[in-house]
Structure formats: structure tokens, C-alpha cells
Amino acid sequence: MIKEASEGMEDFHTRTLHWLVSSPIRGPAGEIYSWINPLKSGYIYPEIMGYYTKLLSYFYRKTGKGIFLERALQTAENLVTCISRSGAVSRGGVEYVLDSAICISGLIAVSRVAGTQKYRKPILALSSFVSRSLQNEVVAFKDGIPAHDNGTWSLSLGASTLKACIALQEAADFLGDGKLKELSDTLLERILMDCFRDGAFTINQEKPWIYTHPHCYATEALLYLQAQGYDLARYIDSSAEWLAKNQNEDGSLYGWYGNPGKPQEKQGDATAQAIRIWLCTNREKYKENIRKAWDFLKGLQAPDGGLLYNQGSQDVNSWVTIFASQAAWWLLHGPEPEGIV
Secondary structure, eight states, X not given: OOHHHHTTHHHHHHHHHHHHHHSTTXXXXXXXXXXXXXXXXXXXXXXXXXXXXXXXXXXXHHHOOHHHHHHHHHHHHHHHTXXXXXXXXXXXXXXXXXXXXXXXXXXXXXHHHHTOOTXXXXXXXXXXXXXXXXXXXXXXEEXXXXXXXXXXXXXXXXXXXXGHHHHHHHHHHHHTOHHHHHHHHHHHHHHHHHHEETTEEOSSSSOXXXXXXHHHHHHHHHHHHHHTTOOOHHHHHHHHHHHHHHOOTTSOEESEESOTTSOOOEEHHHHHHHHHHHHHHHTTTTHHHHHHHHHHHHHHBOTTSOXXXXXXXXXXXXXXXXXXXXXXXXXXXXXXXXXXX
């Protein structure tokens, strides 16, 4: 344990979990919202329902506390109602491959800890959509038509897409479909070749911009795959070092690097993700980076336990809190890259 960084972490972690299971971020039917802000309503967010289900399944497995399984199952029940006929989940009228992949991961996680095959059919539908789309190098659809924009990280094949490898590997095992693993291997090779430059993942092959959130997504996939036996240490080490070199003195990470058209905002999500990456990579080497990052995140924690999206935001944010909660647990109990959310 890193003593300096872990001081007060039990309280930090407990408050994040209490917020996730008891606050209005979770609706009465298990739906999960993007954020809570009395001045700006959040929206129901299927991708984050996938993260939520996976995180609470993880904590049920680690603690045995029934409330985590209860909440995970309730959210899973709501999540399956969000799946379209094409096997996708959407946000703002756009069906996303990454969002759908995260939902696969969440449904598999709760299926395993609950010992149920109830969600096999929706997992198969989501997996079919993800694999079909990636085989055609499409990451999003609007009204059934591919939606592509090289200037937008979520609408182009690139760093963020690599995180789908986690779901593809998990689905290959859960469904017994080796072709999903083969697709994961192909995607890994493609993104490393096209987007990994000078220690960081660019948003896609065409743009040299680095958006730290999907850079971390890609690195999280590498950590998971390394835990499955893949030889990826040089990429992971370079990625962790890039994060350390670009960390601000107050412990934060900016959202964008190399893109002059974007404001320099200090992000809660990327900073929490960086902590998980440093803990998995070399916690002793990065102990000062971890300590400073925690100081920044503690400054984002609202009185009720959730974390703000970024410095200056009033959105008490679901996915920032999810990432930070797992990072806090890992700091206290040791990292588990194969369980990364």
C-alpha cells in the first residue's frame, strides 16, 4: 500500500459506493444517469449502465455484500430493454459499438457472479452487432447508416475502439465463439499499428490528437489482454510513462493534447483512469503521480460522495465516480487488471 496516497481512502471509497447505490444517479428501475446537476438534467446512459453493472458485480465478488448483486441485477434488467433490434445500445440517436461492447462486459460480469444464463440472448445480440460492425470497420450508426467523422473520437476507428477487445474476449469465452477472439486479435494489431505513436494513442489513424480518456481506454484493454497472457508490456509501460510526463502539478490530466481547437480542461475521468493504469504498471515508480492524482480527485468529490466531471463542472458524474471507486479499492487492496471496469 502507498501510505501517503491511501490516507483517507477507505472513507473516499465508501462514500463513492454509497453514492452509486443510494443517490439519484440510479433511477427507481435501475436506470443509470450520466450525472446529477440541479441546473442541467442528466440522461439515461446505457453504456454507463454496463460499467455500473460490471463494477457492482466486481464488488459483490470481492465483498459478498448482497446489495451490490441486487443493484447490478436490477440495472442489468433495465439495460436489456435498451438493446435495439440491431443488437446495439444508443446515445443521442446514434448506435455505438463501444457502448454496446461495454454492455456486453457488464452483462457477462453479472451473469458470472449470479450464476445465470438469463442474459445469454442479449449478450449474443450485442456481440453480433459489435463483431459485424467491426468487421466492416464501422463504430457508429445513425438511422442504420454508418456515422463516421475522423474529427470525432467516438465516431472513428481508433483508440477508444480498442477497449472493445475486453468484451470480445469475454464474449468469446462466455459464448464459446472463437471467432470473437480472432476479431479481438485483429483489432489489437490494427489499432497498435495505426494509432500508437510516441507512447500515446491518437484518436484515430488520421488525426494526431490525443484525447486522454480514450488513450486510457486503449491502455485498459492492453492491461486486460496482458493479464490473459499477451506480450504488451512495452506498450503499457510507454503509455503509463506518457501519462506521468503529461500530468499537471496539481495531479490532474488535461482532456486533450495536441489539439489547439479544444480547451485545456482538467478531467476527472482520465485522472482516475490514470491511477488504475499506474497501479497496474509500477505502483512504486509512480507513487508520487498516484498521490498527486488522488489529491486532485479528492478535490472533485462532492459532499454526497460522487465526483465532478472536471474542475469547474457542476455535474456529479457517474463514470468518473465508477472509475475512481475501483481505483480506490485497488489502492487499498491491490490491482486486478483482469477485472478492470
